[in-house]
Amino acid sequence: MPDHDPAYVSCESSYKSARLVPLARRPSYHGGMNKQEMEALAGLLKAGELSIDQFVGKLSHPGIADVGIADVGDAQVDLDRHRRCGFPEVVFSQGKTVGAIEKIFHTLVESRADVLATRMSPEQAAELKKRFPDGQYNTAGRTFRIPLATADRPAESGRVTIITAGTSDLPVAEEARETALWAGADVNLLQDVGVAGPHRLRANLHLLEGADAIIVVAGMEGALPSVVGGYVAVPIVAVPTSIGYGASFGGVAALLGMLNSCASNVTVVNIDAGFKGGYVAGLIALNAAKARSGNGA
DSSP states (O other): TTTTTTTTTEEEESSOOEEEEEEOOOOOOOOOOHHHHHHHHHHHHHTSSSOOOHHHHHHSSGGGOOOOOOOSSSEEEEEEHHHSSSOOOOOOOOTTOHHHHHHHHHHHHTOOOOOESOOOOHHHHHHHHHOOOOOOEEETTEEEEEOGGGSOOOOOOEEEEEEEGGGGGGHHHHHHHHHHHHTOEEEEEOOOOOSSSHHHHHHGGGGGGSSSSEEEEEEOOOOOHHHHHOOOOOEEEEEOOOOOOOGGGGGGHHHHHHTOOSSSEEEEOOOOOOHHHHHHHHHHHHHHHHHHHHHHO
């Protein structure tokens, strides 16, 4: 195929020769414009806020800002995440400077996102609290949140219950709780009902009723999610923790135990990943709430 064929483009490689890639197969690194974005652009044209040349230019060469990405220097903030995935982008604070986090926060706040950051140190939180007085820091869970006004939050509210095997698992459970709250769920927390005292769980089974999803946080041998799974008809999100003695291998024993659960409604996230547990349970709860209200897709 000749190089000048408009249906093909030359793609440089490490070799001297170039191979031709059909335009239809070219990767789109920013995803192009979706239907809603093109309709919005057409609305601006119709309203006279864009000239025909500007309209054609944006369709032909969409920039980063046109596809829901804000370049703040230290990060490419994904402002389209909520539309695609149901929730806005979450900030992982570990390893970031306060200045970088501040720029990301400002961008998210300006886009009317409910801001959540995880793995934030007390020192980072103290500095950011000065810049964002409405921010809420959970010392145990190491989360920082700048919540939306109540009027801006979704009407649907799912239900999540979090269970910990021991009090030592609470920091991971708090990260999960803050995440599920950020996801719009009503959250109940049941602490210290591990398998060493099984009667404690049986005495509190009524607290599990009505939950759309249950998060079980446990270290040691990680048996509790299987036990809970045998009592309920909802998804169990198991979160292994690094709590335990030598042969727990920093949570690997709990992780493997949960992955081998005999309870069919148990799914597992990473070690100490309270955020992942809260996110998955929150998403399940949100979709369940939408189905109840008749607003599901």
